């Protein structure tokens with residue numbers, strides 16, 4: 001499905017999204033709508049993006065009791081998202097309920113949105129895990145375990161670092177999706193991302209989809225940056 005490049009629309013309003021997308025008119029993108037934009041604009045932002053021909057990853061990271069997640073997912077499937085996510089920490093029953101909700105909400109004749117799990121947030125570190133959450137296993141072990149749990153619950157993949165993609169594929173199978181943020185061009189600033197990889201490395205490491213925000217959205221020439229992304233993903237060197 002879709003292009004492997006998910007452009008994170010981390011903007012506070014539809015107006016700014018429209019301004020950013022203007023040069024891309026006629027180019028169908030795969031875009032990510034996160035909490036900031038969705039909570040401002042509501043479901044109509046998804047409908048708007050779909051009307052423009054874009055695929056939408058709705059990055060709302062659901063985490064609640066199973067029935068609430070099921071009903072919420074039913075609605076998100078109706079809204080037309082192509083990809084959604086949950087926190088694996090919600091447990092097996094919650095993840096199964098997410099899939100049930102998506103199945104129930106998908107209009108007939110359409111494919112159900114794919115659903116991936118967040119294992120551990122990249123803002124989580126070993127100390128927080130042990131001292132704040134009282135989880136005694138090493139962080140990396142919990143990531144692998146949560147990925148297997150997501151797979152066993154019927155999910156389609158996980159959000160992870162490209163550096164974890166090989167491990168995830170080894171444990172969950174080649175078709176289990178690795179959707180990887182933390183992507184930067186070689187000459188970019190990392191900003192607040194700790195572990196960054198280039199588009200080319202992400203592909204070599206086994207990422208199925210890369211999530212890229214500021215390297216495109218804050219580029220002086222977003223269209224040119226997007227073309228560079230395609231070029232480098234396909235193995236090309238910088239011209």
Ligand code: C5P
Pocket residue numbers: 008010034121122159181182183191193211212213214215
């Ligand atoms: O601007 P940048 O390329 O860092 O944006 C990455 C996007 O991916 C942001 O929307 C960020 O919230 C999201 N994300 C992430 N790391 C995760 C999960 C999501 O950077 N583990």
